Amino acid sequence: MASFVDQVTLHLIGGHGGNGCVSVKREKFKPLAGPDGGSGGDGGDIVLVSDVQTTTLLNYHRSPHRRSEHGQPGQGDHKSGTSGAEMVLLVPVGTVVKDVEGNELIDMSEHDMRFVVAAGGQGGLGNAALATTKRKAPGFALLGTPGFEGDVLLELKVVADVAFVGYPSAGKSSLVAAMSAAKPKIADYPFTTLHPNLGVVESGETRYTVADVPGLIEGASEGKGLGLEFLRHVERCSALLHVLDCGTLDPGRDPISDLDIILGELAAYPVPEGQTPLLERPQFIALNKTDVPEGKELAELVRPILEERGYRVFDVSAVSRAGLRELSFVLAELVEADRIVKATEVAKPRIIIRPRAVNEKEFTVKVEGGSFGNVYRVIGTKPERWVAQTDFTNDEAVGFLADRLAKLGVEDELFKSGAVPGSTVMIGAGGGVVFDWEPTVSSAAELIASPRGTDTRLEEGRRLTSKTRRAAYLERMDAKTAARAELELEGAGGVWNDDEGFEVEMSRTERARREAELAETEGAEFAEAESADRD
Ligand SMILES: Nc1nc2c(ncn2[C@@H]2O[C@H](COP(=O)(O)OP(=O)(O)OP(=O)(O)O)[C@@H](O)[C@H]2O)c(=O)[nH]1
Numbered sequence: 181m182a183s184f185v186d187q188v189t190l191h192l193i194g195g196h197g198g199n200g201c202v203s204v205k206r207e208k209f210k211p212l213a214g215p216d217g218g219s220g221g222d223g224g225d226i227v228l229v230s231d232v233q234t235t236t237l238l239n240y241h242r243s244p245h246r247r248s249e250h251g252q253p254g255q256g257d258h259k260s261g262t263s264g265a266e267m268v269l270l271v272p273v274g275t276v277v278k279d280v281e282g283n284e285l286i287d288m289s290e291h292d293m294r295f296v297v298a299a300g301g302q303g304g305l306g307n308a309a310l311a312t313t314k315r316k317a318p319g320f321a322l323l324g325t326p327g328f329e330g331d332v333l334l335e336l337k338v339v340a341d342v343a344f345v346g347y348p349s350a351g352k353s354s355l356v357a358a359m360s361a362a363k364p365k366i367a368d369y370p371f372t373t374l375h376p377n378l379g380v381v382e383s384g385e386t387r388y389t390v391a392d393v394p395g396l397i398e399g400a401s402e403g404k405g406l407g408l409e410f411l412r413h414v415e416r417c418s419a420l421l422h423v424l425d426c427g428t429l430d431p432g433r434d435p436i437s438d439l440d441i442i443l444g445e446l447a448a449y450p451v452p453e454g455q456t457p458l459l460e461r462p463q464f465i466a467l468n469k470t471d472v473p474e475g476k477e478l479a480e481l482v483r484p485i486l487e488e489r490g491y492r493v494f495d496v497s498a499v500s501r502a503g504l505r506e507l508s509f510v511l512a513e514l515v516e517a518d519r520i521v522k523a524t525e526v527a528k529p530r531i532i533i534r535p536r537a538v539n540e541k542e543f544t545v546k547v548e549g550g551s552f553g554n555v556y557r558v559i560g561t562k563p564e565r566w567v568a569q570t571d572f573t574n575d576e577a578v579g580f581l582a583d584r585l586a587k588l589g590v591e592d593e594l595f596k597s598g599a600v601p602g603s604t605v606m607i608g609a610g611g612g613v614v615f616d617w618e619p620t621v622s623s624a625a626e627l628i629a630s631p632r633g634t635d636t637r638l639e640e641g642r643r644l645t646s647k648t649r650r651a652a653y654l655e656r657m658d659a660k661t662a663a664r665a666e667l668e669l670e671g672a673g674g675v676w677n678d679d680e681g682f683e684v685e686m687s688r689t690e691r692a693r694r695e696a697e698l699a700e701t702e703g704a705e706f707a708e709a710e711s712a713d714r715d
């Protein structure tokens with residue numbers, strides 16, 4: 181027998197970010213015209229989306245391994261890699277997502293909720309994006325980081341306002357189909373329904389959901405038939421509708437004894453603590469199949485008995501749709517009233533993801549004793565991500581990592597924790613990356629002599645003193661007419677205010693040079709470096 185699947189472990193791998201590209205632009209008369217390596221695209225996320233049309237986790241049971249697309253690497257000529265496509269996994273409304281330790285990550289209790297279960301990796305910056313006025317020609321790019329890799333647990337607890345319960349073939353699915361747009365499987369053999377079908381009913385102003393659960397038989401609470409397992413889906417329903425079959429030809433059955441058996445089984449279902457037992461919730465009765473003459477007769481016979489017991493009884497037919505309108509209005513009223521009550525109840529504390537405080541430390545250094553001396557472990561998302569972005573075969577990239585770590589204050593913190601040059605430093609909580617620590621301070625001299633990422637071949641534009649600039653300016657004023665002709669020839673444009681506030685037209689290259697110079701003096705380089713960190 182097909183088993184009912186309402187729990188599945190997904191094995192997820194988010195797409196990796198594409199690597200950044202190292203490339204230098206080459207033109208006919210400018211073989212080294214600056215870095216132009218594009219950035220890698222981000223890896224695609226894996227996103228869970230709750231959807232009323234989806235009723236089961238069966239698909240994931242069959243193929244629990246899912247991976248989203250990788251980001252493409254960047255290319256020369258400033259071409260960024262395309263980002264990996266997001267992978268959307270539709271899950272039924274009522275799916276609870278848990279991590280491997282069983283902690284609830286999210287309860288997807290409403291339609292169209294989105295939850296990124298496996299974030300894709302970040303694309304690495306290309307060398308063009310890493311260039312600053314100081315580091316004009318970076319000979320390295322950042323690597324894309326890997327996407328999330330791990331397992332999550334999906335557990336289905338259908339959330340419906342009204343649950344339809346009853347014997348197999350009583351017409352529960354037929355009623356859901358007749359009252360909503362849902363298209364559950366309907367057939368005249370028992371246990372057609374193996375998982376709950378959800379339908380959305382619109383009645384006047386009210387929208388509510390109904391769910392039918394697999395048929396119940398005597399002994400269901402002991403595991404007969406499909407058992408009572410799936411009644412966990414009824415746990416969150418505000419009301420029950422007993423669907424009684426008045427058209428059955430089975431001599432051993434009649435609506436009253438059917439109802440009694442179902443009530444007995446429902447009473448045996450243990451609801452979790454804090455919830456109303458199933459039989460203490462509002463219950464209605466639908467006498468179904470009244471379109472057939474015998475059904476109508478039988479319904480008329482049993483109606484007074486049921487009403488005497490205090491039930492509200494509806495004669496309906498899923499086939500002729502008789503009585504469905506009235507039924508849906510009454511259910512709507514009840515759902516409305518229940519919603520008002522629930523809204524006034526104290527809301528359950530919701531999980532709030534607070535943004536990290538600005539001054540919160542971005543990493544910690546832990547000192548771990550070892551047989552080869554102390555190990556200084558740096559733990560923090562930023563340093564760990566930076567390590568993942570580093571191409572350790574490239575000295576410049578390693579240097580860039582060192583600069584970034586120093587800027588974040590990792591070096592200071594290592595000093596404070598007692599690390600000395602040569603100490604073993606690990607970055608990352610797990611195995612991580614192991615270094616023999618060489619503080620960058622000692623390499624400061626090297627930095628002054630030749631900043632990382634410079635290429636003397638690109639160093640045409642030396643920085644001018646204001647004196648030489650003024651001289652050059654006066655010279656230009658003299659040769660202004662000639663210069664203008666020349667500029668137009670170059671297809672140049674742009675007006676620039678010089679030191680004295682005069683408007684000077686200049687070529688694009690000159691303009692770019694001046695802009696770069698200005699940016700540098702205004703500390704824009706700092707901002708650029710910041711943006712290179714991309715947080
Ligand atoms: N004449 C008549 N037949 C109906 C009516 N409602 C359902 N049926 C028939 O009864 C059979 C069973 O219907 P389902 O809707 O699959 O019954 P169910 O209660 O969902 O059954 P399980 O999923 O097996 O528990 C089908 O052949 C339907 O066509 C009705 O109002 N009138």
Ligand SMILES: [Mg+2]
Pocket residue numbers: 352353354365366372373392394
């Ligand atoms: Mg059914």
